[in-house]
Amino acid sequence: MPAQFSNRRKISAKAPPKLSKKQSSKKSIQLQPEDAQIFRGLVFYFLPNNDIAAPRRKRIEKAQEYGALWAREWSADVTHVIVDANLRMSDVEKAIGSDQLKPRHVIVNEKYPPDCIEYQVLLPTHLLKFQVFPGPRRGPEAEGQQPREKSPKAPSEHFNRSKIFATAGAAAKPDNEQEEPAVVTHEPASFAAVEGFGPSITTKKGENEDDELDRIVAEVQATADLPLELEDDSLEPSSSTTASDSEDGQLTRMQEKKHKRSISDVVDPQLGFSCMRKNEGTSKSKNPNLRTIEMLDKMAHYYDRIGDRWRTISYRKAITALKRQTDYIATREQAIGIPGIGERLASKVEEIACTNKLRRLESTVTDPNDPILLLFMGIYQVGLPTASRWIAQGHQSLEDLKSKADLTPNQRIGLDHYDDFLSRIPRSEVMAHADIVRRACSNADAQIQLVVGGSCRRGSADCGDIDLIITKESASLEQIRTILVDTVIPQLFQDGFLQVGLATSRSRSTDRGSKWHGASALPGSQVWRRIDLLFVPWDEFGAALIYFTGNDIFNRSIRLLASRKKMRLNQHGLYGDIMRGEKRERITQGRLLEGRSEERIFEILGLQTQHHLPGGASIRIMAYMGISLESVILGKLVAGAIPRCIALSTIQKRDVVFHICEIDLATEAATAAKNQTTSKWSKGTDQPGLSPHN
DNA sequence: TGGCGGTACTG
DNA sequence: CAGTACC
DNA sequence: GCCA
Numbered sequence: 281m282p283a284q285f286s287n288r289r290k291i292s293a294k295a296p297p298k299l300s301k302k303q304s305s306k307k308s309i310q311l312q313p314e315d316a317q318i319f320r321g322l323v324f325y326f327l328p329n330n331d332i333a334a335p336r337r338k339r340i341e342k343a344q345e346y347g348a349l350w351a352r353e354w355s356a357d358v359t360h361v362i363v364d365a366n367l368r369m370s371d372v373e374k375a376i377g378s379d380q381l382k383p384r385h386v387i388v389n390e391k392y393p394p395d396c397i398e399y400q401v402l403l404p405t406h407l408l409k410f411q412v413f414p415g416p417r418r419g420p421e422a423e424g425q426q427p428r429e430k431s432p433k434a435p436s437e438h439f440n441r442s443k444i445f446a447t448a449g450a451a452a453k454p455d456n457e458q459e460e461p462a463v464v465t466h467e468p469a470s471f472a473a474v475e476g477f478g479p480s481i482t483t484k485k486g487e488n489e490d491d492e493l494d495r496i497v498a499e500v501q502a503t504a505d506l507p508l509e510l511e512d513d514s515l516e517p518s519s520s521t522t523a524s525d526s527e528d529g530q531l532t533r534m535q536e537k538k539h540k541r542s543i544s545d546v547v548d549p550q551l552g553f554s555c556m557r558k559n560e561g562t563s564k565s566k567n568p569n570l571r572t573i574e575m576l577d578k579m580a581h582y583y584d585r586i587g588d589r590w591r592t593i594s595y596r597k598a599i600t601a602l603k604r605q606t607d608y609i610a611t612r613e614q615a616i617g618i619p620g621i622g623e624r625l626a627s628k629v630e631e632i633a634c635t636n637k638l639r640r641l642e643s644t645v646t647d648p649n650d651p652i653l654l655l656f657m658g659i660y661q662v663g664l665p666t667a668s669r670w671i672a673q674g675h676q677s678l679e680d681l682k683s684k685a686d687l688t689p690n691q692r693i694g695l696d697h698y699d700d701f702l703s704r705i706p707r708s709e710v711m712a713h714a715d716i717v718r719r720a721c722s723n724a725d726a727q728i729q730l731v732v733g734g735s736c737r738r739g740s741a742d743c744g745d746i747d748l749i750i751t752k753e754s755a756s757l758e759q760i761r762t763i764l765v766d767t768v769i770p771q772l773f774q775d776g777f778l779q780v781g782l783a784t785s786r787s788r789s790t791d792r793g794s795k796w797h798g799a800s801a802l803p804g805s806q807v808w809r810r811i812d813l814l815f816v817p818w819d820e821f822g823a824a825l826i827y828f829t830g831n832d833i834f835n836r837s838i839r840l841l842a843s844r845k846k847m848r849l850n851q852h853g854l855y856g857d858i859m860r861g862e863k864r865e866r867i868t869q870g871r872l873l874e875g876r877s878e879e880r881i882f883e884i885l886g887l888q889t890q891h892h893l894p895g896g897a898s899i900r901i902m903a904y905m906g907i908s909l910e911s912v913i914l915g916k917l918v919a920g921a922i923p924r925c926i927a928l929s930t931i932q933k934r935d936v937v938f939h940i941c942e943i944d945l946a947t948e949a950a951t952a953a954k955n956q957t958t959s960k961w962s963k964g965t966d967q968p969g970l971s972p973h974n
Numbered sequence: 975t976g977g978c979g980g981t982a983c984t985g
Numbered sequence: 986c987a988g989t990a991c992c
Numbered sequence: 993g994c995c996a
Binding site for chain 2: 589590593594661688689690782783784785786792793794795797827832835836837838839840842843848849850851852864866
């Protein structure tokens with residue numbers, strides 16, 4: 281790939297005629313640093329291939345910034361055809377000519393480049409969200425009442441597939457925008473798999489690991505009714521019907537709406553403009569209910585501030601539920617059908633939709649102490665009681681606290697590093713901290729294993745703190761803790777990496793301390809980061825992974841599920857034979873059912889289901905709420921955090937959404953092993969979470 | 975109407 | 986013990 | 993706040 285890919289913006293007269301790069305007269309394109317140029321060597325042909333429309337111009341410019349060449353005319357060098365969302369395959373063929381389109385051409389819709397940029401990697405091109413639909417473009421009317429409701433089962437297909445992309449990343453991560461599902465949801469589920477549509481999907485299987493992946497993804501996408509199989513649950517024999525009924529009802533409604541909305545989104549030229557204006561530079565769409573979510577989030581924070589724990593949780597659950605809606609929820613009826621949203625919240629949702637504000641919220645802003653409360657509660661180790669007390673004592677500012685209030689040592693540290701501890705940590709920095717700790721661990725004991733947990737493991741682009749799970753095969757807690765406390769941590773202090781310990785179980789040294797909370801800073805950086813180490817005995821690794829991977833809502837839910845099944849789940853393991861008293865208080869400790877295997881714990885709780893696929897393979901669901909689909913599919917981004925897992929489906933069970941799947945290549949195992957012995961998705965004997973990180 | 979996760983560290 | 990924290 |  282010689283001169284034409286030199287990333288000089290203007291190839292101008294010297295460029296091969298067919299490959300002239302965009303001659304933007306007004307605006308010069310700022311090339312990204314070379315290593316960020318994910319499109320280097322690629323030649324994009326846009327459809328329509330002009331930059332008249334502002335959104336497309338923006339996309340073209342962006343693609344060029346990231347190294348793509350823009351083919352002004354069709355040529356043999358074109359690698360990718362980027363198709364506007366409102367065009368169909370038939371339009372593509374008409375514009376380019378079927379004879380010109382070769383299997384090597386990648387045909388994707390306009391979402392592809394921005395998504396690649398967002399994830400800084402060339403995404404698999406076959407993903408449904410990137411596909412261009414076959415067949416003639418349909419008018420809005422025809423579209424609106426087209427394929428739905430063929431059979432009662434049909435909606436679940438659509439739901440299923442739209443959900444995959446709709447939920448990805450949204451549940452736990454407000455800041456991780458994702459593309460709207462848009463037209464993808466119109467197509468029959470079998471579209472990608474059966475018709476083998478799209479250049480990238482026609483590649484031979486087994487060619488490389490991605491192809492294998494493609495194939496399996498396609499197969500599973502064709503398996504439409506996955507979620508329903510999970511409704512087996514012994515939880516409540518009689519009411520399970522009711523539950524699934526209501527869920528079906530929701531699906532149907534959602535699906536109906538989707539047709540209306542998505543087509544109008546696609547067709548409405550205004551949309552692109554307004555998006556562009558709001559979202560300059562970053563090509564990210566937002567959740568349609570973002571406004572509602574923001575308002576409810578403010579309410580949640582308000583209730584948090586006044587100490588109403590349960591309302592806070594309810595609001596947060598509702599927010600989680602709203603985030604995975606792909607449609608704008610505007611009416612009470614719509615809202616009330618969503619699990620976690622009841623009458624009161626539904627009314628509020630409607631009020632926000634209609635008036636764009638919430639009277640209840642406005643009536644809360646009046647308390648002059650409220651901002652101060654908020655300020656104080658931002659201090660590490662300061663909750664509502666402490667903050668309130670300080671306000672009652674007349675403190676008004678952080679300065680007041682520094683000079684006058686009596687603070688615990690930890691609060692003092694929290695105050696001194698107020699901004700540090702509240703600022704988000706970029707994913708890359710989390711990894712950098714983890715690498716330093718990992719290296720130190722390896723020096724002390726080569727067998728120590730370290731997994732990055734928390735929101736980072738769920739694929740977030742940035743995190744509030746750094747969560748590290750530390751374990752060692754066959755080792756006990758005492759052994760691991762000894763290595764860490766006696767060797768690794770002192771060394772890291774000496775290196776200047778660790779700054780302070782905040783909660784270090786130093787009290788009874790001989791007891792079973794399992795966590796180390798403190799602060800760290802990268803070499804040369806003044807910014808302190810909150811870092812949490814969790815020491816995990818090998819036998820508890822699975823339970824610890826669940827604990828440290830789920831967000832709090834997920835953990836509450838799964839633990840509640842366990843308790844309803846007379847079990848108990850904590851970070852040490854899943855226990856059975858739990859006897860509970862009058863008000864659910866635990867009487868017996870129970871007997872350990874499973875602690876080592878993450879998968880087994882899901883299984884015992886009835887949350888694990890093996891699904892057989894048409895090809896003879898099977899998948900296993902082992903999923904967490906709030907994990908970004910893309911981060912999992914890519915694997916690379918999570919860097920082994922969710923080993924051997926790709927997200928293929930979304931399952932909602934009560935208020936918990938599961939959407940990570942583990943592949944078991946089953947009959948394809950031999951082939952797979954041959955082709956991807958080093959793949960992180962290959963079925964190995966290693967424990968979950970311990971796939972190679974490098 | 976009552977329950978809403980289960981645990982660990984600090985003071 | 987209450988308060989705060991972890992997910 | 994929601995839900996059984």
